Amino acid sequence: MSLFGVVVAGRLVQTDFSKLEPNKFLLVIPEPDKVSHITVFMTGIEPFPEGLAASVYFNFPDATGCGVWHYLGYISNEKPSAIFKISKTNKSAADGHAFFGMNNNSLVVAQIGICVENLADIRFQDSGSNQKIQPIDTFTEFTQKMLESFYNYATSFAVPAPGGEMCFPVKTLESWFNNFQRKLSSNPNFWRQST
Template sequence: MFSILIAGRLPQVNFQQVSETQFVIPISDVDHVNHLVVFMTGQIPFPDNYGGGGNWPSTEGPSWIYLGKITNAKPSAIFRINKLKDNESKADSASTLFSAFQHQTAVPTDGLLGISVEPLSQLEQQVQPSDVTPTTVASNVEFVSKMLNNFVNYVTSFVQNVPGTSEQIVPLSIVQTWFNNFQRRLSENPNFWKTT
């Protein structure tokens, strides 16, 4: 039903079914894997109103980090795991899955991808860590545009006229204050700019 593709490798279809709704596939040499393409083979569709949630094992106990989903309407997805491998301990949206597989040690592997077949309503409630979602040119352009708009709006509210000229200046301390505030807000919530 599922397959994965890693750049420079042949597609892999050797998923192992570990329960009625859970599947895993070992990934060798995971240190050289930045992205995984997960796709349905087209041979078996999901039942109506179901999809597959992609998951990556967390290093913090028997939990898995949600990567995203595939469905009959969206039969493929790209998951970025390079940041995830480096920052697994930061993941805060792991779900406890694949308990049957956790006790098996027969498959030597560097990494493991799990797919859990679940109702779409449950998959919609899952949250991806920001390190997993591939960035896109559109989101980068949106971020830069909003950041620059914020900067210009803030700085221009502090414009001062230079006496005897048509020049206008902004004290450097205002620019530094904007920068410090923006950095603080970004560290508190990397997605704050999406709501402004």
């Protein structure tokens, strides 16, 4: 029996998830144009290990036949089921997510993806979903901002070296790292406000 189950409004329970990786599961939903609400739940076979939960994603085929992954929410030991509204407006207006980093070019069905991951990361992602759905590749944006910060900081201490190249003292790296870590611990989103 599967760890997860899905009920599409007006249909029987589906539990036939394919296990893509140890922490990623996929379920095909036929006739996606008739989907209005889905309920995703834990079947009770096994609880999540401490500190883990599951992000739920929905992939609805678009005009090109390729689906785009949309983050819906999550389930956890404390919240073992959730009901999600799947409306055509949300399907076309929601920002995309690269749930598994894959696209199925012949997608004629919808898919539900479940990814078991750190509960703290899921809650962080979920906290922004009321304002705007956060793409999974926020990590890329964060990394870019972090490297820009480091580059700007380090180059401000650069001095010419023999051969004409610019160098900076190694202590600059330590100083930047301590500053960045301090800012991150006081406000995990400080990098979003910096230009």
